[in-house]
Amino acid sequence: MEGKRTRVGIIEDMLSSIISKGGRIKPTHLMYKSNMAHGQMKAYLDDLVQKELVKEVKEGNYGYVIITDKGHEFVQKLKQMREFEKAFGL
């Protein structure tokens, strides 16, 4: 059974969800795909926007969340961390 997700784990899930949808996603889809409550997702999303890992844009009547280059680099760093942890048995 999977344990409780860590903060880094939640951020990784959110960013990976955006990537899996081609780099942009509607906030409601992001909420379902990353398995979060609305309030929780809003707090995380604000944090990610502030850290410039994602940005929010409006196209027509819809709002979207787009992953930035910094966000892509962060996801790669997290992947490297996972590889590192597996190799070193951390």
Next chain:
Amino acid sequence: MIPMVQVVFSPKWFWGKDIFIDSIALVVLLSIAIFATNFYRVKKSKNYLYLALSFYLIALSFFSKMLINFTIYYQVLHTRMIGSIEYSQVILKSSEILAVSGLFLYRLFTLLGFFMLYSIYEKQSKANIILVIYFTIISIFFSKEEYYIFYLTCLIFLGVISNRYYQNYRKNRKKTSGMLAASFSVIALSQIFFMFVKFTKHFYVVGEGIQLIGYILLLVTFITVLKHGREKDKSRHH
């Protein structure tokens, strides 16, 4: 002429080459330590912190060793060129003080680094930590007379760590875990040759050569880990 306490294990023709080999190990250790520090900043996991600290300590030990060797090699060669007996004695006396204190730090940093690395996998009680630090200092003290005790202690630490990495490889069957176990095993093997330097200094050369292979293998492992994490995702640049 070299200082009274055995500090120089290298045959003369190998002087400088050993410093170069150690500098490669230093670069490899520092690279891993810096990455582990960056990862710690992201994840705040203590394991990353301890891994970084242990690699910094071992890197620091290599730096101390390089500094001792460089100073002694330079001073011995420089003294010979000048050729004054009085000047030589003064220089060699100061070399010996530097060498003995440097050697102590080199051994202390090495063993503390290995112990910290080992402690990541085998959780230690406070009493255990105090005991091991005590025995580490004792072994360094005895190594002053019988240098091989230090290498024997390193061999034991490295053997246990290599075995831990091998168990990790058996569990996850990942190529990088296997490479990591192999690199630490090779570094452990080099300690056996260092233990027998008393018989011939050529063992030092063989030990340094094997150690170099071990650290290059560690570098390749590290690069492979980073490369696996660098696989590009398809949505990028859309």
